[in-house]
């Protein structure tokens with residue numbers, strides 16, 4: 663059994679706890695958080711770093727900015743200290759004797775169920791033994807565990823912001839526009855699903871459609887006249903320009 667301690671009580675910590683608790687290869691021996699936000703489970707909990715037990719792996723699942731501070735408090739521990747962030751380099755843990763990264767590439771919030779077996783997990787460690795240990799931890803919960811360097815993880819995380827956070831913001835802007843014009847956003851959901859489904863068989867480059875791809879200047883002009891919000895106008899213009907540059911169309 664891999665003995666694990668989870669530090670943090672936010673969205674990711676919640677899902678790690680739920681998933682690890684059910685797993686027969688992993689034992690969570692303790693959870694720790696700075697505030698008394700105790701998990702609803704029988705696992706020992708503390709807010710006091712001096713009471714932290716000895717574990718094989720300490721998973722730091724706190725806000726990115728707090729990782730250096732928290733890792734400093736684990737400096738005397740012999741076990742493997744890992745963080746879970748997409749954008750923080752492994753080197754921030756360099757003062758911890760054994761260190762690495764356990765990065766689950768998914769969006770986690772407490773309200774939404776996640777099937778961890780389909781979550782890709784990027785692992786990185788300073789030495790081979792620790793890398794094997796992290797792979798074992800990952801393989802216990804996911805079908806997709808890969809060794810990913812800090813540099814690769816950084817660009818994966820940036821890509822994740824583009825494909826997830828930015829598209830989701832566009833869904834929000836679309837929904838606001840639907841609401842203002844009293845038409846249901848539900849009507850757009852099959853289109854959204856189809857766009858994602860297409861990625862199984864077609865590259866995003868080949869799948870692109872729309873006025874900017876076609877170089878349809880009159881439709882773009884109509885859309886820009888229709889948009890009242892200056893911020894949305896800028897977003898529309900920038901994205902249209904990017905699409906047209908990609909396909910060599912002049913707008």
Ligand SMILES: NC(=O)c1ccc[n+]([C@@H]2O[C@H](COP(=O)([O-])OP(=O)(O)OC[C@H]3O[C@@H](n4cnc5c(N)ncnc54)[C@H](OP(=O)(O)O)[C@@H]3O)[C@@H](O)[C@H]2O)c1
Pocket residue numbers: 670671672673674675695696697699722723724725726728731732746747748749765766767768769770771
């Ligand atoms: N959520 C995701 O979709 C996701 C996906 C992949 C990786 N990650 C990574 O997972 C980590 C946690 O993200 P999250 O979304 O779970 O964050 P979150 O829900 O905002 O929770 C943050 C946790 O960090 C603790 N914290 C904040 N500042 C702290 C400090 N100065 N000292 C000690 N603890 C502190 C908070 O403690 P309190 O409870 O006391 O406020 C809270 O438990 C991040 O590194 C993030 O990049 C997140």
